[in-house]
Amino acid sequence: MWFKQLSIYPLNKENLPELETLVDKLVEAEFKPCMGLDWDSIGFASPVSFSPEMVFPAQNIWRIALKKEEKVLPxxxxxxxxxxxxxxxxxxxxxxxxxxxxxxxxxxxxxxxxxRAFTKSSKTEAMIDTQRGLLLINQANANRAEMLLTKLRDALGGLEAKLPRTQQSPGSLMTEWLLNGTAAGHFELDSDCELKGLGDAAPVVRISHQDLTAEEVVNLVKNGKVVTQLGLCWQDRVRFVLTQDFTLKRIQFLDMIQEEAAGQGDDMQSVTFASQILMAEALGDLLAELVHHLGGWLPE
Structure with a gap:
């Protein structure tokens, strides 16, 4: 229900399909199980367990899912x-x-x-935020995120989505924040980071559950290492690790948000509906502020 990782694709919100069109197109590209000599099969499937519908809408947030099935032959x-x-x-x-x-x-x-081979299946979920113009994929692996985007484009006959490129690189901003010993705005440094020296063969230093303002950590940056991953907390609502590729890992929606969602109803559909809205709003506001600190999106 709650996304654990995130790949982000800004969309042209002025040229998004209607909800009914999206549903129809995903039905046409629906998942079908592996048959005969097929090694794998991939297609869209229902994103929620309580409904067979191909899209689960919650106000302006549309949830979709791509399913993949693979044959396992040792x-x-x-x-x-x-x-x-x-x-x-x-x-x-x-x-x-x-x-x-x-x-x-x-x-x-x-x-x-x-x-006669066994099969294994996996599902990648995504949300289309039609108000903010964002495709949010619950996947930090670039290849798997791109697979969903490619299949969505194929199903729709095109989709104006771009990579999340900003004026300042995330690595530069994270290095700046760690060197200063503090993050900006509503962000706070958490307790995990990854640093790397210059050059392809440079060693990687991983720091976990430590005070990132400690002198020995800051000295790593002063000695030429750059931050490639940084643990952050936003508004005491979301904890996550930001990467230099502008993906989010190890996302945790803190108790305040989860309790708010749980209080919206007793049945699964009501809780999922509320969770989807709250999750998308939190991620959308978090990303908007983060992009602001990064100087805004690069123009095409």
């Missing part, structure tokens, strides 16, 4: 069966099996096992 199983087949040929025909024939046997074995 290499050791294929290898063991292949070895048995090779031994059978040696004993029956008295000859060795060449590399090309081994590859053909391996492909045949794989094709035979694939329809």
């Amino acid at each position: 290499a050791a199983v294929v290898r063991d069966i292949l070895e048995e087949k090779i031994n059978e040929i040696r004993e029956a025909e008295g000859r060795n099996v060449g590399r090309k024939e081994k590859m053909e046997l391996k492909e045949t074995i794989t094709d035979d096992l694939l329809p």
Whole structure:
């Protein structure tokens, strides 16, 4: 229900689809299970457990989900069966099996096992904030976030989304805040950070559960290291780790927000509805202030 990580894509809010159009397009791109010789399958699915609808709207916040299913075929199983087949040929025909024939046997074995293989599935959720013009994906891994964005673009026939590029880089701002021993505005330094020296082979220093204003921590920055991840707290409402790529990790919505959501009703739908609004509002306001400290978005 509550996002734990975040990739951010600013949208052109003047050119977003209508809710009904989004629903129809996602139904057309709906997830279908892996069949036959397919290794995987990917498509949109219901983002909530209590409804089959492809979009869960809460005021101006639309939640969607991309589901992926993959076949699991352990290499050791294929290898063991292949070895048995090779031994059978040696004993029956008295000859060795060449590399090309081994590859053909391996492909045949794989094709035979694939329809009976186990599957594993995963789901990536996202929210479209139509008022602020943001696509918020519950994923900090760039490839997985981009997969959802790509599939959404494909389903809609296009979507004006861009990478979150700002006037000042997040790494520069985080380094500045750590060097000053304080963050700006409604942000406060938390107790975790990651620093790296210059150069590709430079060592990485990870600090956890420590006072980030301590002299030994600040000296790392003074000696040339830059901050690549920084733990922050915003308005005593959200804790998170900001990265140099402008993703958020280890997001925690603190008790104030969660209690407010829980007080909106007893059933799952009411709580999810309230949580979605409160979560999007908190993230939207947090990001707006953070972008302000970063000098604003870079123009296209």
